[in-house]
Amino acid sequence: MRLTRTRGTDVLLVDDDEDVLESYCHLLNLSGYQPRGTASPEQALALLGADWSGVLVSDIYMPAMNGLDLLARVRQIDPDIPVILITGHGDIPLAVKAVKQGAFDFLEKPLNPEALLDLLARALEHRRALLTHRNEIQAAVEHQLIGTSPQLVAIRHQLNQLAQTDKDLMLEGEPGTGRHTLAHLLHGIGERQDQPLHLHDCAAAPGVEQMKESLALSHRGTLVLQGPARLTPECQRWLGGYLLEQERKGNKAQRTIALFEEAPEQLVAQQVLMPELYYYLSQVRIKLPRLAERSCDIIPLFRSFLRQGCKRIGRAVPQVDRAYLETLKRHQWPGNIRELRNVAELYAVGIIKLAGVERAMPAANAREPLDDLVEEYEKRIIEDTLFLFSGRVTEAANYLGIPRKKLYLRMKKHQLDKGLFKPSS
Numbered sequence: 001m002r003l004t005r006t007r008g009t010d011v012l013l014v015d016d017d018e019d020v021l022e023s024y025c026h027l028l029n030l031s032g033y034q035p036r037g038t039a040s041p042e043q044a045l046a047l048l049g050a051d052w053s054g055v056l057v058s059d060i061y062m063p064a065m066n067g068l069d070l071l072a073r074v075r076q077i078d079p080d081i082p083v084i085l086i087t088g089h090g091d092i093p094l095a096v097k098a099v100k101q102g103a104f105d106f107l108e109k110p111l112n113p114e115a116l117l118d119l120l121a122r123a124l125e126h127r128r129a130l131l132t133h134r135n136e137i138q139a140a141v142e143h144q145l146i147g148t149s150p151q152l153v154a155i156r157h158q159l160n161q162l163a164q165t166d167k168d169l170m171l172e173g174e175p176g177t178g179r180h181t182l183a184h185l186l187h188g189i190g191e192r193q194d195q196p197l198h199l200h201d202c203a204a205a206p207g208v209e210q211m212k213e214s215l216a217l218s219h220r221g222t223l224v225l226q227g228p229a230r231l232t233p234e235c236q237r238w239l240g241g242y243l244l245e246q247e248r249k250g251n252k253a254q255r256t257i258a259l260f261e262e263a264p265e266q267l268v269a270q271q272v273l274m275p276e277l278y279y280y281l282s283q284v285r286i287k288l289p290r291l292a293e294r295s296c297d298i299i300p301l302f303r304s305f306l307r308q309g310c311k312r313i314g315r316a317v318p319q320v321d322r323a324y325l326e327t328l329k330r331h332q333w334p335g336n337i338r339e340l341r342n343v344a345e346l347y348a349v350g351i352i353k354l355a356g357v358e359r360a361m362p363a364a365n366a367r368e369p370l371d372d373l374v375e376e377y378e379k380r381i382i383e384d385t386l387f388l389f390s391g392r393v394t395e396a397a398n399y400l401g402i403p404r405k406k407l408y409l410r411m412k413k414h415q416l417d418k419g420l421f422k423p424s425s
């Protein structure tokens with residue numbers, strides 16, 4: 001019996017006895033399956049891929065490769081391909097060993113056809129549900145993380161894999177590089193998605209008792225630690241012990257994601273991050289690059305934020321000239337993606353930043369006296385910025401690069417009330 005590919009095949013059978021293969025295939029064909037059989041485990045392995053939606057059924061005793069070795073090799077291709085092993089009559093210890101090593105289940109010889117069909121139906125359903133879930137995760141990650149740089153592609157891949165585990169981890173990166181975005185995304189695509197995500201500001205709540213409160217608030221969900229090096233040494237040691245204990249126990253009370261702004265190794269060297277907490281958290285780590293280090297993502301991000309900004313205020317997406325896009329690419333982006341988002345949102349409301357000197361969109365009407373135009377322009381910029389920061393004057397002043405007091409004076413001159421820009425609740 002020769003195999004060419006697994007497409008269209010939902011059950012792959014492996015047995016060194018060709019007659020047995022024939023009879024299994026016959027039974028499965030009659031039951032509506034699309035089986036393929038092979039006497040060669042190597043050939044079966046060559047046919048499998050990580051996205052195959054079928055089930056592998058194999059004899060455990062074969063001269064070329066025993067079923068347990070075949071199982072281990074299948075798990076290297078995709079640990080979730082269901083493998084059903086056929087054991088000798090009464091060989092329960094071996095069957096139990098196979099299940100411990102990841103087999104979906106086992107059946108004893110002589111095979112009971114009904115039991116085989118029943119088990120196959122369950123295994124296929126399980127596999128299909130798992131692949132659907134995997135695809136959903138992938139789609140969510142693709143949709144929410146914009147960018148095609150090699151760094152971002154690697155991060156997406158890491159996220160897809162992490163979403164299928166319950167591992168605690170550390171996320172390192174400068175502010176604005178997307179640490180909170182990744183933490184929320186991981187929570188949203190993982191098994192704890194229906195439970196709370198709780199943010200713990202370690203500088204504001206550094207003690208053990210405060211940590212215990214946050215652990216209770218994130219029970220069954222996700223705890224995001226913002227800057228764990230700001231916790232007291234006592235709290236860090238306590239937390240390190242708690243997390244380790246939870247991991248040993250299995251079935252953790254919550255998943256913990258620690259966000260770092262500085263390199264954790266440096267914090268350990270400075271003796272502000274306790275080694276026990278560092279070693280525990282550093283088992284899984286994702287490093288987010290600065291935006292300037294992945295410049296090919298700048299334009300797609302800008303365009304996406306611009307589209308979102310325009311949609312929110314109900315304006316058509318404006319044309320962006322090439323020279324301006326070049327300016328964006330050359331900028332160093334000390335505030336990373338957050339800064340880019342602000343620039344794109346200002347662009348959406350008509351303010352062009354970063355073009356060497358800030359300039360407005362070409363004036364539609366230049367017949368008024370210059371002073372009036374300048375006044376009008378200043379008022380519009382202040383309005384737009386207040387709109388962008390939802391009436392938060394300090395942030396708007398920082399953005400415009402003027403002292404808060406000066407902004408208040410200009411707001412008074414133009415009779416602008418910050419309350420008008422606050423989102424209505």
Ligand SMILES: Nc1ncnc2c1ncn2[C@@H]1O[C@H](COP(=O)(O)OP(=O)(O)OP(=O)(O)O)[C@@H](O)[C@H]1O
Nearest residue numbers: 144145146174175176177178179180181337338341
């Ligand atoms: N890959 C990405 N694709 C699209 N948007 C992103 C991406 N990464 C981050 N963002 C957006 O950039 C902004 C900043 O991201 P985020 O808040 O996650 O950064 P951060 O590193 O946690 O910094 P901060 O602590 O300042 O919030 C957010 O508006 C977020 O939606």
